[in-house]
Amino acid sequence: MIRTRFAPSPTGYMHIGNLRTALYEYLIAKSKGGKFILRIEDTDQERYVEGAVDIIYKTLELSGIKHDEGPDVGGDYGPYVQSERKNDYLKYALELIEKGEAYYCFCTKERLDSLKESTEGGDVAKYDRHCLFLSKEEIEENLKNGVSYVIRQKIKEGKTTFHDEVYGSITVDNSDMEDQILIKSDGYPTYNFANVIDDHLMAITHVVRGAEYLSSTPKYNLLYEAFGWEIPTYVHLPAVMKDQHNKLSKRNGDASFQDLIEKGFLPEAIINYIALLGWAPSENREIFTIDELIEAFDLKGLSKSPAIFDPVKLTWMNGEYIKAMDKDKFYSLAEDELKSCVKRQDIDLKKLCGYVQSRIGTIKEIGSKVDFVDNLPEYEPSLYVHKKMKTTEESSLEALKKVTPVLEGLNKWTNDSLYNAMLSLISEMGIKNGQMFWPVRTALSGEPTSPCGASELAELLGKEDSLARIKKGIELLENALS
């Protein structure tokens, strides 16, 4: 059975690249009926951020990515927090020393630094294996005296080849690799070491992570071989970029999951969008629920090259979700935003909400669409001139003047009656539809565009306000023309 894991370190927010990795890990497992595991990697005591673990839980939950095992739900391979199994790692490191695959290193920070400074010509110095050649006695002596030490992996000679599901076969010369540190002087394992141990202990079959780990993968392989463990399937993912040159990061692009939610994006739309950022379905389709993604997912669709995060397309997709949404559901989602924009009590917010639904990308856009309801904006008489509608300031003035008594005399103030009344006036006057509707719509909204037409606007605003707004329009035009 396939088992994948998401292994974030609790250092604060959850950015989009991270979330996409979690999504793919979830999809890889679930598309094959496997398990998705959450593990918290907190071996770096200095970067730990309080509350970060809760952000991880919350983000996954909102996204619809459910883990089968983890610190909160348990499982047979726990604990799922690395700092809680600190001593296990040391045991495995000691085992490697026994086997001659690792060794104690007592070098001081100063010596290591001077090693780096001594290099020239742009070459970066590798550790010189000074401690590999220490005698048994020297090691014993140092240990007994409590000299601070780390444990290093002894990289053997030769070449290492590994296979990646998206990048194919990659071969690296072992001499390019450093004897990396497995256990730090504070006794905690490094990420690379803890990862190998835990992935093995938790029976992870597919190791999925960012492509930046591609170059350390050979070291992982050497570790698996040293232990005699089975090597997992590797799936490396290209980065999510902010632009041509920069990866997406909170500092530069503020596109963390939380930020997007606050900007009014729907979790389903975000998930849908990022699923398609770096993966393409075999079928030509854009809109997927997370369950449909599970159904459609296939490793073969993963791409090798980095993808630029495009907020414009995300907005489009979010709009698709809004349009497809049940009217009542959309209303309950938009209600708060709507109420903060429209203070008038006599407005049928549900109706207004319905008009707005097909016209926005995110609910934050509602405000700019309905501002005119509370206060008629100041506008220029030139707004009445519309080439396509064949209107001029003169024709608009006449239309508004003629329509006033008709509306005043109306006893039923509904969209239908308003529309029909205006229609018969139009035929009576022998003018084009637009020559009546455009000026009325303009007078009622004071905007070049509005979320609905003249009759619907009138119905929404009510008789008194509608007539007042038309009167204002007449005055504006009369002043302009005199």
Next chain:
RNA sequence: GGCCCGUUGGUCAAGCGGUUAAGACGCGGCCCUCUCACGGCUGAAACGGGAGUUCGAUUCUCCCACGGGUCACCA
């Protein structure tokens, strides 16, 4: 700098030796229409460059250019 990876329209991308090189976002036009939007139709827009292999390269190989990653007691 060494090593590794990548390169199809502005963006996401399909393609897997022979195609009029899909589709989506965005942009333009038309239709629909009481404005805008929705919806429908439509247009402009791409294989980084050079050598090979081949009857034939976007697809395979090599070189170059450009971009990214990595070289920590960070993950």
